[in-house]
Amino acid sequence: NENNNNNNNNKKKKKKKKKKKKKKKKKKKKKKKKKKKKNFRTKIKLQAMK
Structure with missing residues (x-):
């Protein structure tokens, strides 16, 4: 179970990273x-100070 959970977490993290990259580009423009x-x-x- 621990190994399966780790694999699932890793897959989720990889997918999230790809989405974050797209969001970061939009944020940079803002x-x-x-x-x-x-x-x-x-x-x-x-x-005004001058």
């Missing part, structure tokens, strides 16, 4: 947009 907004805000703050 993060880039957020970073641009943050940079834009910090630039305005820096200009």
Whole structure:
């Protein structure tokens, strides 16, 4: 039973990893947009400080 459970867990982990890779790509695109907004805000703050 332990061996079977381990094999099943390994198979599940491999499937999850493939799905995570696709999700990570989508998240990266969203993060880039957020970073641009943050940079834009910090630039305005820096200009206001000057």
